[in-house]
Amino acid sequence: MFPPGLSNGVGVLPDGPLIASVGGTVNFTTDLNPTETPFTIVNWQFDNGSKPQFIIISQSTGDTTAPEYEGRLTLFRSTGSLELRDLKLSDSGEYTVIIQDGMNQPIGHVTHLIEFNGSVSFSCSSSGSSLSFLWMNSSSQITTSDRVQITDGGSKLTIVNVTRYDDGSYSCNVSNPISNDSSNPVNVSVNGPEKVNLEPQSQKYTEGSNIHLSCSTDSRPNATFDWFFNGKSLSGSGSELKLTNVQKDQSGNYSCQAFNSRTSRYQTSQLLVISNCPCHVNAQCRITLS
Structure with missing residues (x-):
């Protein structure tokens, strides 16, 4: 996990850390009361440490959204708040909102940091020669995939970006031409929401x-x-x-x-x-x- 970020602004964004997970959703909620008529301009920007770029610019004539954010955000024009969904690691950085209503331009900054989804690793060892390893989740054999890695000659199992569907009882079966044995199971519980x-x-x-x-x-x-x-x-x-x-x-x-x-x-x-x-x-x- 990254250290928490800080948010600040002139009566625009609340203080406190904003931490979210890859694939999740984060709400940048302003402290502004809903207005009867939309603000003249709401401009959200993002800075990942290299250079600022716009996320969405909303004006009375319509909204302009950066291509990489299409379908991933909802702007609430009455408060200037922003919801960003389907988070990616590249979304980690500093977010700025500039809200204009006539000559009034509140500006707020918020640092939003994304936490990696969890990973889990298992290691299996046994004495003997010509060893073969077989990994099991309950009664199902585990095979490699984009998220599942079996390395070190089969003795190590790693699952990245774990989801609730990775719940189960994990064990290792070790065999050679003479005999075989199984480890005690290790239970894995993955939580939501x-x-x-x-x-x-x-x-x-x-x-x-x-x-x-x-x-x-x-x-x-x-x-x-x-x-x-x-x-x-x-x-x-x-x-x-x-x-x-x-x-x-x-x-x-x-x-x-x-x-x-x-x-x-x-x-x-x-x-x-x-x-x-x-x-x-x-x-x-x-x-x-x-």
Whole structure:
């Protein structure tokens, strides 16, 4: 793991480290209150230590996104917050946001550092000559792949970028033309969070409705949850969010973020869009008799 980064700004970005995992999601959440009208310009930039480059420039005329970020980010124009998904090691560096509203230009800086997904290695040894090694996960034989390496004459097994699907009981079988023996098993448990789901799906509600949102994820131990509205953190936590007597100003983008305390990993759900329909529909009909 890299050392944590620092964030700073003039009332724009909160203080504190931002650490995420390769393949995960990170939210750069500003401290700005949602505006009724979008900012004139929101400009996010990235500096990996060589030279700054733009990520996205959002103006009233439209958005311009750098090709390497297409499909990987969501910008919340009302707060200037940014969500970046499918993280890569090359995303490690310093992020800057410049927000312009008339002559006002808040500028914030945040250093975001990405943690490598974990790796695990096993080593097997035995006395004798002409030894052959066979690695097992429970009852399945392990073979090499892009993530699985068997080296040192077969006596060492390494799995990189482990996922929860690498869970299991690992053992080594050693044999030669005379005899064979197996090691004691070693259990591997890989934790989430993964597959964060937000229910129900995006839909329209009438003013005054009560809305019950539910967030779930695969995680060991159980994940904790935080909720966001238009990119800004909501008070309270837990896997459920209850909105009572909703009003028009509560229309917008909702998401939940799951956190696993053991892996220190975050994962964010898809966006749920809540919009309001008019409460009443009035119709008039005139009848003329002759």
